[in-house]
Amino acid sequence: MPPEYVHGYSSAEGARLADQASTLTELLHSDTSYPPGSLVLEAGCGVGAQTVALAQRSPGARIVSVEISSESLTAAQERIRAAGLANVAFQEADIYTLPFPAEHFDHVFVCFVLEHLSRVAEALGCLTRVLRPSGTLTVIEGDHGSAYFHPDSEYARRTVECLVELQRRAGGDALIGRRLYPLLAQAGLRDVRVSPRMVYADASRPALVDGFIRKTFTAMVEGVGEQAIRQGLIDAEAWRKGVRDLYRTAEADGTFCYTFFKAVGVK
Amino acid sequence: MPPEYVHGYSSAEGARLADQASTLTELLHSDTSYPPGSLVLEAGCGVGAQTVALAQRSPGARIVSVEISSESLTAAQERIRAAGLANVAFQEADIYTLPFPAEHFDHVFVCFVLEHLSRVAEALGCLTRVLRPSGTLTVIEGDHGSAYFHPDSEYARRTVECLVELQRRAGGDALIGRRLYPLLAQAGLRDVRVSPRMVYADASRPALVDGFIRKTFTAMVEGVGEQAIRQGLIDAEAWRKGVRDLYRTAEADGTFCYTFFKAVGVK
Numbered sequence: 001m002p003p004e005y006v007h008g009y010s011s012a013e014g015a016r017l018a019d020q021a022s023t024l025t026e027l028l029h030s031d032t033s034y035p036p037g038s039l040v041l042e043a044g045c046g047v048g049a050q051t052v053a054l055a056q057r058s059p060g061a062r063i064v065s066v067e068i069s070s071e072s073l074t075a076a077q078e079r080i081r082a083a084g085l086a087n088v089a090f091q092e093a094d095i096y097t098l099p100f101p102a103e104h105f106d107h108v109f110v111c112f113v114l115e116h117l118s119r120v121a122e123a124l125g126c127l128t129r130v131l132r133p134s135g136t137l138t139v140i141e142g143d144h145g146s147a148y149f150h151p152d153s154e155y156a157r158r159t160v161e162c163l164v165e166l167q168r169r170a171g172g173d174a175l176i177g178r179r180l181y182p183l184l185a186q187a188g189l190r191d192v193r194v195s196p197r198m199v200y201a202d203a204s205r206p207a208l209v210d211g212f213i214r215k216t217f218t219a220m221v222e223g224v225g226e227q228a229i230r231q232g233l234i235d236a237e238a239w240r241k242g243v244r245d246l247y248r249t250a251e252a253d254g255t256f257c258y259t260f261f262k263a264v265g266v267k
Numbered sequence: 268m269p270p271e272y273v274h275g276y277s278s279a280e281g282a283r284l285a286d287q288a289s290t291l292t293e294l295l296h297s298d299t300s301y302p303p304g305s306l307v308l309e310a311g312c313g314v315g316a317q318t319v320a321l322a323q324r325s326p327g328a329r330i331v332s333v334e335i336s337s338e339s340l341t342a343a344q345e346r347i348r349a350a351g352l353a354n355v356a357f358q359e360a361d362i363y364t365l366p367f368p369a370e371h372f373d374h375v376f377v378c379f380v381l382e383h384l385s386r387v388a389e390a391l392g393c394l395t396r397v398l399r400p401s402g403t404l405t406v407i408e409g410d411h412g413s414a415y416f417h418p419d420s421e422y423a424r425r426t427v428e429c430l431v432e433l434q435r436r437a438g439g440d441a442l443i444g445r446r447l448y449p450l451l452a453q454a455g456l457r458d459v460r461v462s463p464r465m466v467y468a469d470a471s472r473p474a475l476v477d478g479f480i481r482k483t484f485t486a487m488v489e490g491v492g493e494q495a496i497r498q499g500l501i502d503a504e505a506w507r508k509g510v511r512d513l514y515r516t517a518e519a520d521g522t523f524c525y526t527f528f529k530a531v532g533v534k
Contacts, residue, residue: 145419146524148412150445178417181469182520196467196524202448204460253449257413257463257526 024212027197028111028140028260029053036060038106042088043095043127044068044113048076050140054109055085064105066093095123103132111140114183118171124187131267137189139263143177146198146259147217149249156249159221159242162228169231177261189265197260203252213250217258221246291479294464295378295407295527296320303327305373309355310362310394311335311380315343317407321376322352331372333360362390370399378407381450385438391454398534404456406530410444413465413526414484416516423516426488426509429495436498444528456532464527470519480517484525488513 032054034040038061045051045065055063067073070092080088093099096119108127117123124137131137144164149156167174176183177196184192201208222243228234234242249256299321301307305328312318312332322330334340337359347355360366363386375394384390391404398404411431416423434441443450444463451459468475489510495501501509516523 143415145415148410148442148445150449152412152442152445175415175419178415178419178522178524181471181522182417185470185520193471194467194469194522196465198463198465198526200461200463202461203452204448253452255445255448255461257445259465259524 024199024216024260025053027199028262029057032057032109032138034058034061034107038062039104040064041066041098041100041105041108041127041130043098043108043110045073045076045090046112047072048079050111051076051080051088052083052085054111055080055088056083059087061087063088064091065089066091066095066098068092068094096126098126098130100130102129103135104130106132106135108135108137110138112142114139115141115167115174115176116170116172120173120176120183121186124183128187128189128267133267135267137184137187137265137267139180139184140260141177141180142174142258142260144174146177147257149213149246149256150254151245151248153242153245153248155238155242156245157242158234159225159228159239159246162233162239163221163224165233166224166227166231177259180261180263184263184265187265189267192263192265194261194263197262199258199260200255201250201257202255209250209254209256212258213254213256214247217256218243218246218250291466291483291527292320294466295529296324299324299376299405301325301328301374305329306371307331308333308365308367308372308375308394308397310365310375310377312340312343312357313379314339315346317378318343318347318355319350319352321378322347322355323350326354328354330355331358332356333358333362333365335359335361363393365393365397367397369396371397373399373402375402375404377405379409381406382408382434382441382443383437383439387440387443387450388453391450395454395456395534400534402534404451404454404532404534406447406451407527408444408447409441409525409527411441413444414524416480416513416523417521418512418515420509420512420515422505422509423512424509425501426492426495426506426513429500429506430488430491432500433491433494433498444526447528447530451530451532454532456534459530459532461528461530464529466525466527467522468517468524469522476517476521476523479525480521480523481514484523485510485513485517 040061040063042065045067051065065088073090077090108131114120147160164174181194199212201213225239229236307328307330309332312334318332332355340357344357375398381387414427431441448461466479468480492506496503
């Protein structure tokens, strides 16, 4: 059984992740393309939301996508088949006990995974072990502390803080984006380069307003409402106001900022 | 006499603004160049920290830089002379009572000014009045709520909140960056385009670590310590810890994020 995953494994969650992927694909993936013939590990592919983007941009690479949840893995396989892609092999596996020999892969790719792990340094050690010398490790993560918006709202900020606290209680770190540089450097990787990918949405960018503010970020926050209230982090009324105020930022005079971090290091 | 200005008018503050300007010049100014022969108003030039960058990138334009503080204006003139630039005329003036006819300028440029004003909408009205139809208004501002860092620190966050509160008490808004889109749109400008300019510093970018984390941001925060303590926003010990923790983010495993916002609208 997979460990507790703050966003859950529901199909609504799957739809949210797909929306997120299509809005953010260019921003996050445009500069990742692996050479033909290279063998690439995608660790923690989830329902395959990022796998499609990855596989499309590296048509000649052979990608091995592993995932701890067999249910998610099935969804990912289905998604890759539907996208007409044939360069991805799937395998059920745990990042901490990867069933591959040392230095097996030319490159390793991890997206939205480390934020959920309680032993990040150990996980990076496991990923680095299966990477060949001079191969690259690419990590993409969000940072919920990078979210701010107009109109500002204490209720809205509290709902985001609930998400951060829930992730902390589940063993993860929703503020991991800002930590990627020291994490990769401490894992022994060299030439570590972190580039922030900021999402800025206002009324002049309606696709981002809808795709990111409403369907990605606020939907993600909404998805943990029951947990947050049940765990006593916030009362139902304050939660309702916070979510309302997040949606409020998607109106014509609102703005929203969020930053993803992409790190690449060389073994 | 100029109204209260949260950062003060000391020469140390002048040096800080010069350091800030050299580190951030490319990020903020690289895409602003006015055509030869155009007449450009820089409103609120302060000690000229941005004026040099502006004038260098538009060598054929005639720039009129106005400033309410005669002392700052003298420093700005000296700075422009030292830079060997001859395309800037200086004039003491108040943004709210600009001594120019309507539609006098081809373009208007404002940098790090609106955040200090209590009547921003009125100021934008005054700036738009002196702009010719089809001319552009460019605004650059910071947003102190965009600052986050590793290691995270509640003390450090409190010092930043003090700065925001001091600016609020002085009538300004240190969170104005995120509001530029609605402000310009509500001022009647069209085709408003806001682009965030994020500063991300880690040990792989030592010039930014020194130039931004230490000499720009933390120096700015340190500069208001006495005011913050005197106004009872924080006690001296907590302040000291906060500033220490901000400097801590400049060490080898630290990271720092801050975002400026640049908005351009057309009359």
